[in-house]
Amino acid sequence: MKKIFAIFSVVVFVLACGPKHSPPPKKPANDTPQHNQSGNITTQALGNAPYFSADSAYAMIEKQLSFGPRIPNTKGHVACGDFLIARLKQFTPDVIVQNTTVTAYTGEALRIRNIMAQFDKKNSHRIVFFAHWDTRPFADRDKENPKQPVLGADDGGSGVAVLLEIARLLHLNPPPLGVDIVLFDGEDYGDAGGKPETYCLGSQYWSRNLPIPGYYAKYGILLDMVGAANARFCKEGWSLKYASSVVEKVWNMAHALGFGNYFIMKQIDPITDDHYFVNTLARIPTIDIINFDPDINPAGFGDHWHTRKDDISIIDKQTLHAVGTTLMNIIYTESYNL
Ligand code: AHN
Ligand code: ZN
Numbered sequence: 001m002k003k004i005f006a007i008f009s010v011v012v013f014v015l016a017c018g019p020k021h022s023p024p025p026k027k028p029a030n031d032t033p034q035h036n037q038s039g040n041i042t043t044q045a046l047g048n049a050p051y052f053s054a055d056s057a058y059a060m061i062e063k064q065l066s067f068g069p070r071i072p073n074t075k076g077h078v079a080c081g082d083f084l085i086a087r088l089k090q091f092t093p094d095v096i097v098q099n100t101t102v103t104a105y106t107g108e109a110l111r112i113r114n115i116m117a118q119f120d121k122k123n124s125h126r127i128v129f130f131a132h133w134d135t136r137p138f139a140d141r142d143k144e145n146p147k148q149p150v151l152g153a154d155d156g157g158s159g160v161a162v163l164l165e166i167a168r169l170l171h172l173n174p175p176p177l178g179v180d181i182v183l184f185d186g187e188d189y190g191d192a193g194g195k196p197e198t199y200c201l202g203s204q205y206w207s208r209n210l211p212i213p214g215y216y217a218k219y220g221i222l223l224d225m226v227g228a229a230n231a232r233f234c235k236e237g238w239s240l241k242y243a244s245s246v247v248e249k250v251w252n253m254a255h256a257l258g259f260g261n262y263f264i265m266k267q268i269d270p271i272t273d274d275h276y277f278v279n280t281l282a283r284i285p286t287i288d289i290i291n292f293d294p295d296i297n298p299a300g301f302g303d304h305w306h307t308r309k310d311d312i313s314i315i316d317k318q319t320l321h322a323v324g325t326t327l328m329n330i331i332y333t334e335s336y337n338l
Contacts, residue, residue, distance in 0.1 A: 049332040050173045052324035053165060054317040060087075060161035061153055061227065061315055069149035070135045070156065072110035072186055077134065081113050084133060084183055087164055091171035094118040096211045105191040105198040112185035114206045119170045123178030127334060128217040128284065129166065129327070130274055131159025131224065132187030132202065140192055141299075142307035151311045154291070154304060155188065158227025158315065162324050166331070175331055180217060182206065184274050192306075196272035203274035207281035219246045220286030221330075222275040226323045228302050229316035232293035233263050233323075237270030243285035250287065253329055259322040268292060268300075289323065 063083065068076035088095045098114040115133070135152030139145055163181045170179055184206060190199030197204070220243075225231070239247050254263035270276075275286040292300045304310045 049325070049328035050169045052169065052321065052328045054321040054324060056168065057158075057161040057165040057320045057324060058315065058317050060164045061157045062312060064133075064157045064160060065151060065153055065312060069137070069151060070133060071137045071149060072104075072112050072134060072189065073108070080133065081115065081185070084115055084160070084164075088115065088117040088167055088181070091167045092117050092119050094121045098206060098209070098211045100205055100209075102186055102201040102205060104186075104189045104201070105194060106189075110186055110189060110201065112202050112205075114185055114202050114211070115183040116206075116211055117167060117181045118178070119167075119180070120174060120178040123176075126178035126180060126217040127331070128180040128182060128220040128286075129163050130182045130184060130203070130220055130222040130278065130286070131163050132156055132184040132200075132274060133160045134185050134187055134189070134202070136188040136306055139308050139310075140306055142309075145308050148308055150188075150306055151308070152188075153312045153315050154225045154227045154302070154310050155306070158225060158320065159223030162223055162226055162320060162327070165324060166327060169328065170331075175334075177331075177334055179331060187274055196276075199272070200274050200277055203277045204281065207277045210282060215282075217284050219243055220275065220278055220284045221246070221250065221327065222273060222278070222286060222288045222290075223323065224273055224288060225291040225301065225305070226289055227315045227319055228291055228304065229314065229319060231262055231291040231302070231316075231319045232296060233289050233291060234266045234268040234293055235264075236268055236288050236290060236292070238272070238276050238279060239287035240267060241270070242275075242279040243287045246285060246287045250289070250326065250330060253333070254322065254326040257322075257325055257329060259326055262319065262322045263326070264293065266293075266295075268294060271300075 067080035070077045070080045096116045101109050104110050135156045136150040139148050139150045184202035186201035235247050251263045273288050275288040278284050278286040294300045304314045
């Protein structure tokens with residue numbers, strides 16, 4: 001009996017203490033093979049990237065739409081800006097708001113805010129992501145309601161939403177390089193028949209007045225209209241002129257992950273978007289991921305572009321997934337290469 005009790009005690013002791021001394025080995029994050037859209041196995045040696053939630057990004061588009069159109073000098077615009085600042089502050093203490101007034105081509109004075117969130121701000125090895133958070137004041141490509149505002153689920157909302165989801169993931173799983181997220185204001189108040197510089201007023205101001213003296217990043221990536229079903233991202237002219245190696249890196253990454261149906265291996269003419277001013281004024285090599293394919297749609301952009309159709313119904317989580325997953329793998333392979 002004594003013997004049995006002794007054995008029993010030892011077993012209890014071992015069971016009680018064992019796990020504390022020898023915890024089960026933790027599985028490395030890249031241990032599980034991942035299946036991509038084409039069914040190929042990709043190991044996370046590709047990037048070790050935390051999982052991008054398209055559901056979370058989608059919810060962030062819905063949240064932006066809940067403020068109504070985000071047109072400078074309106075209540076909805078101010079409320080959405082306040083929300084974006086508060087949301088980014090959940091993930092980093094280093095949020096810089098650049099407040100200014102710019103003059104639109106209409107002569108109106110627009111009160112705008114560029115919002116910049118820094119992750120690991122002391123790190124000298126950095127990359128930066130951009131999107132615009134304002135929406136166009138008129139749906140001038142809409143045949144029925146050209147004077148009504150654009151709702152901007154895709155045009156504005158989608159890029160911001162992808163970056164807010166990336167911000168959440170950077171907070172949960174800090175990479176060993178610095179990342180900045182800049183949300184430009186005043187992008188879409190431009191003159192459709194006029195000069196391209198009438199657009200991108202926030203990015204022009206930011207690029208001429210960097211909120212951090214001497215700010216530099218190795219490269220930048222702009223997201224513009226990255227949420228529509230069957231989006232097609234081609235290699236855009238200014239991106240190739242100023243940052244061709246970044247274009248190749250991103251498109252190759254997308255293909256390796258099985259997103260070749262979105263990232264098309266085709267060159268298109270330059271589009272003067274926020275990245276043009278970041279390249280030429282701030283001199284940060286920056287590409288544009290923008291839904292534009294002249295061979296599919298003569299206008300280039302999707303049918304919903306600058307119409308009342310740019311609402312939540314044109315958003316597809318698969319597109320958000322493709323863009324978000326590609327960018328997460330860019331960030332975390334960049335880390336891997338340090
Ligand atoms: C021009 O139409 C000159 N540039 C496209 C910029 C833009 C508007 N991106 C979204 N909306
Ligand atoms: Zn637009």
